[in-house]
Amino acid sequence: MSRNARASAVKAVLVVLLLAFTLFPAFWMLSSAFDARAGSGGQTLLPREFSLENFGYVLTEGGFDVFLRNSAMVALVTVLASAVLALLASVAVARFRFRFRTSMLLMILVVQMVPLEALVIPLFVQVRDLGLLNTLLGLMVVYVALSLPFGIWMLRGFVAAVPIELEEAAYLDGATWGRMFRSVLLPLVMPGLVATSVFSFITAWNEFIFAMTLLGGASENYTVAIGLKQFFGEHTNEWGYIMAASTIITIPVMIFFVVVQRRLSAGLVAGAVKG
Amino acid sequence: MKRRLLPVAVLATAAFGLTACSGGSNADSGDVSAEGETLSVWIMEGTNPDSEAFFDDVAEAFTEETGAELDVEFVQWADAHDRFVTSIAGGTTPDVAETGTTWTAEFADAGALAPIGDFVEDEGLGGDLVEGLVASGTYDDELYGMPWYAGVRSLVYRSDIFEELGLEAPASWDDIVAAGEAVKAAHPEMMAFAVPGDAEFPVYPWVWGAGGEVAEQDGDEWVSGLDSAESQDGIAFYTGLATEHGFSSAGATTWKETDVLDNFSQGNVAMALMGSWTPAAIVEKNAELEGKFAATPIPGKDGGIAPSVLGGSHLSMFSTAKNPDLAWEFIKLMTTGEFAEQWGEQSGYFPGQASLLAETMESDDPLVAPFATQLVEGGGTVPVTPKYGAVQAKKTTNTAIQAILSGQKTVEQATADAAAEMNEIMNGD
Amino acid sequence: MTSTIQAPQVARGAESPRAAGGPVQRKNPLVRARPWLLLAPALAVLAVLLLWPLVRVFLFSLQDYGLREIVSGDANWIGLANYGEIFTDPTLWTVVLPNTVGFAVLAVAGTVALGTAVAVLMASLGPVWRTVVGSAIMIAWAMPAVTGTYVWVWIFDADRGIVNETLQAIGLQDEPVNWFTNRYTFYAIVLLNVIHHGFPFVAITILAGLLGVPKEMLEAAEVDGAGSWRRFWSIIVPNLRQVFAVVIILSTIWDFKVFAQVYLMPGGAGSNREALNLGVWSYVESFGQNRYGFGSAIAVLLTVVLLGITVVYVRTMLKEEEL
Incomplete structure (x- = not known):
């Protein structure tokens, strides 16, 4: 009993320390976002003059009402498309043996080793050739490509960990491959799918270089990352707006996580089944 | 030391001799008719706190003058260079763009800009431009950047x-x-x-x-x-x-x-x-x-x-401009007369047209006059x-x-x- | 003994043609084509949007490719001259490589260690606290890197940052110190920033893997009297070897390429030459000077180095049949 109590005390201390380390920068961000005088920089621990002015400005004149909608669309499509493509591909590399399998896996890794800055020019030309400049679709396709290698590698591990016996049992019950995929494989790789979709969501949500170059002048299609950049000026930085915009950018990711994290817990149940 | 100093006397004489009278000027304002065309323009964001309202007025005047539509796009300074380079690579440059004074020679050297010296001469503006901006807008004895504003x-x-x-x-x-x-x-x-x-x-x-x-x-x-x-x-x-x-x-x-x-x-x-x-x-x-x-x-x-250092911006015409006459009409509208003056007042910069600058010099505002003196008597490049x-x-x-x-x-x-x-x-x- | 329960299953599953091919063992073309059909959409996207641009980056690296060539569209082949220039530049050997590699080693170790610890902690929490901690670390991950960097800069600001103020208040330091001018303190701050921004990914991923480890295995081990440290190394680590491999490989790739977190620091954009890393160096040396061929050569070099590291990782961490 006392050992248990000590264990939970240690745990509580660890949680507090972790929360402090994790949230301190976020606290800083929030406190500037609510500070009417943050514009002049020189942050203090608490707002010098509490106000919602910065948020009001960012959401109206800053254009974040439109940017949020665009980003949400881009992120949602990117998450769904990359999850589907990555899952299919990961089943192929985890469950089948075929020629060039190993080199294919390495190739998928190699494409994401190149620094993004170096890809800006060729990718811009490529997207132009596809006729997708200035469109959200062009951006979505690029983000799917950027999050695919990670997704495939990640899910490959999860698919491989699903015991083959479960699949065989499904076949014995007369299920087709597609049926087995839906009712056996899919639920079991859900936690992995959640981790990859969080990753692709954040990629699509925060990416800046390609959003800026590929969307060009189509300001009605701008995403939140471009919106944030507009407050960094040549001669002056609008700290209050920057921090308010950052807060607005951070919140949806949190909401997305809270929504999908139930799936993570559902993995517990799945884990109990497979033992 | 003289080379960098730009006294008033020098401002009035010219980098481009007063050759405006070289006859047959067919670029008089008003005779460009470009009904149905659209001119695309990139402007740096943040110079003027209220650029959008300003460019609404400009667009109206421009359409009235030429019949063409104006499509203004605002670009962040920090990322502008990348934007220019990718769009040059993709052949998607605008017709006219604001270029920082240190970029004009660079883009001209690459062959991305169209020379505008002839337009300036035909218009008789040669002698009326701030010399420091003319110097930074000139590459290989050819003018590529039209002086717009200086700070x-x-x-x-x-x-x-x-x-x-x-x-x-x-x-x-x-x-x-x-x-x-x-x-x-x-x-x-x-x-x-x-x-x-x-x-x-x-x-x-x-x-x-x-x-x-x-x-x-x-x-x-x-x-x-x-x-x-x-x-x-x-x-x-x-x-x-x-x-x-x-x-x-x-x-x-x-x-x-x-x-x-x-x-x-x-x-x-x-x-x-x-x-x-x-x-x-x-x-x-x-x-x-x-x-x-x-x-x-x-x-x-x-x-x-x-x-x-005299910093500021030019307006430059890209060599991809479909209708150079139309592009020049816009450049002229922006850099001379009423709009140039307004821009200077709103942004805290000085106009690139020498006669307008001389007017600003008259100001007795304690936060304008010393800068104007510095610009005219001690502007370097x-x-x-x-x-x-x-x-x-x-x-x-x-x-x-x-x-x-x-x-x-x-x-x-x-x-x-x-x-x-x-x-x-x-x-x- | 318990530790080997799952691994053979994986291997067996992968080798079993019956389960792999489908319900009935048939050598029909559709079944043989199935992996390729499954891969096709992903490969199409990757080939068009990443592989071909990557090939073009390589082609640029063999040219003197500047703004003029971009405008004219002409090729200007110079062979391996760009690579020659990189390798003969002393900055590469004395500053750039040590900074890049040293930083990446520490950042990967720190991110993976902290991320794993947090994942284990989270797995032991009840659903409410798990959600709280999960949401908190999501904030750290979701905060734009730009914003996070500025916040860390504020915290360490020489004149009014809380670190300096605290150190002076408790008497450890008489004068304000500018932490950004020294190479090591500069990278210590970058390290803190990158770990703070990077560990949530590791934690969430490992947690997802942990939740897949059959409870019975852990319970059985506990009954056998294995301590929690022992259970971690003998059950969790072997079971999650693939997940760890992926996390380490990806962290390495990202930490080698770190750019914004260095570039946005005071002096990080090139004015403090001792703080250059590969990403910033390539940007300043080439993109700032319109030498895109040179920049591409650095990018190719970085890719090759990363490829080498990855191959070594894959060889040591995964058995061939697991790959």
Whole structure:
């Protein structure tokens, strides 16, 4: 009993320390976002003059009402498309043996080793050739490509960990491959799918270089990352707006996580089944 | 030294002789009819706090004049270079764009811009442009950048504190030190003089003010003058304000000019070199400072005015422009007359048309007149070569100043290294 | 003994043609084509949007490719001259490589260690606290890197940052210190920033893997009297070897390429030459000077180095049949 109590005390201390380390920068961000005088920089621990002015400005004149909608669309499509493509591909590399399998896996890794800055020019030309400049679709396709290698590698591990016996049992019950995929494989790789979709969501949500170059002048299609950049000026930085915009950018990711994290817990149940 | 100074007399004479009368000018305004066409334009964001309203008016006037639509796109300064390069690679450049004065020669050198000298001549504008902007817009004896607006840095100081301590605006280097010591003694919590370690433009006035040069062209060869005795003298004085006199702070060793502005508006700084566009921003950030600061031209070593870099923007026509006459109509509309004047008033910059600038000079606003004096009597330019952008990108000067401030190098070492690096970059292929 | 329960299953599953091919063992073309059909959409996207641009980056690296060539569209082949220039530049060997590699080693170790610890902690929490901690670390991950970097810069600001103020208040330091001018303190701050921004990914991923480890295995081990440290190394680590491999490989790739977190620091954009890393160096040396061929060569070099590291990782961490 006392050992248990000590264990939970240690745990509580660890949680507090972790929360402090994790949230301190976020606290800083929030406190500037609510500070009417943050514009002049020189942050203090608490707002010098509490106000919602910065948020009001960012959401109206800053254009974040439109940017949020665009980003949400881009992120949602990117998450769904990359999850589907990555899952299919990961089943192929985890469950089948075929020629060039190993080199294919390495190739998928190699494409994401190149620094993004170096890809800006060729990718811009490529997207132009596809006729997708200035469109959200062009951006979505690029983000799917950027999050695919990670997704495939990640899910490959999860698919491989699903015991083959479960699949065989499904076949014995007369299920087709597609049926087995839906009712056996899919639920079991859900936690992995959640981790990859969080990753692709954040990629699509925060990416800046390609959003800026590929969307060009189509300001009605701008995403939140471009919106944030507009407050960094040549001669002056609008700290209050920057921090308010950052807060607005951070919140949806949190909401997305809270929504999908139930799936993570559902993995517990799945884990109990497979033992 | 003369080369950099742009006295009023020179402003009125021309880089492009007054050859407007060369007959048969068929580019008179009004005869361009471009019904149904659209002109695409890129403008840098943030110069004018209310650019959108301004360009709504411009678009209306432009459509009235030419029948064509105007499509203005606002671009962030920080990312503009990448945007230009990718769109050049993809063949998607606009018809006309605002180009920073140090980019115009670079883009012209690459063949991305269309020359506009003939248009300027036909219009008879040759003699009426601010020379410093003409110089930076010229590449290979051809004009590529139409002077639009200019700004300049001067010495900005807290007039309330100077008054409190009975100080006059500094008129020499000794004055600066004396004022600094007084401020330091009375207000130890303030920085008497901010010396930012990650900014190059506040460095050159001290180099020039001591009689040195940043770089000079000698035949085909560029030679940096940063390691001359005069330049070292100037840089030693400037960095000495921090290292010897302790007027600056440890943090300022890595400051950019934006940090100087932030700290000045928080009331932490008593003196600093700041641009003609900053007073409005300071008051906007901290209304309490209104009327509590003033500007004065940067003093030379023994008095007089030390030249300060004349920065600003051109309007350039890209070689992909479908209808050059239409593009020129827009450039003319923006850079001359009413709209140029309005832009200057709204943005805190000075117009690039000399006759308009002369009008601004009449102003007795204590935060306009000293900058205007600095611009006209002490406006300098950085070396006009397409390679200078590369020197800036490599932060050659910033590196030297930061190394001196942080104690990593002596003034002699740092300037010698900087000069060597500058020579290598500017004379590279 | 318990530790080997799952691994053979994986291997067996992968080798079993019956389960792999489908319900009935048939050598029909559709079944043989199935892996390729499954891969096709992903490969199409990757080939068009990443592989071909990557090939073009390689082609640029063999040219003197500047703004002029971009405008004219002409090729200007110079062979391996760009690579020659990179390898003969002393900055590469004395500053750039040590900074890049040293930083990446520490950042990967720190991120993976902290991330794993947090994942284990989270797995032991009840659902409410798990959600709280999960949401908190999501904030750290979701905060734009730009914003996070500025916040860390503020915290360490020489004149009014809380670190300096605290150190002075408790008397450890007499004068304000500018932490950004020294190479090591500069990278210590970058390290803190990158770990703070990077560990949530590791934590969430490992947690997802942990939740897949059969409870019975852990319970059985506990009954056998294995301590929690022992259970971690003998059950969790072997079971999650693939997940760890992926996390380490990806962290390495990202930490080698770190750019914004260095570039946005005071002096990080090139004015503090001792703080250059590969990403910033390539940007300043080439993109700032319109030498895109040179920049591409650095990018190719970085890719090759990363490829080498990855191959070594894969060889040591995964058995061939697991790959």
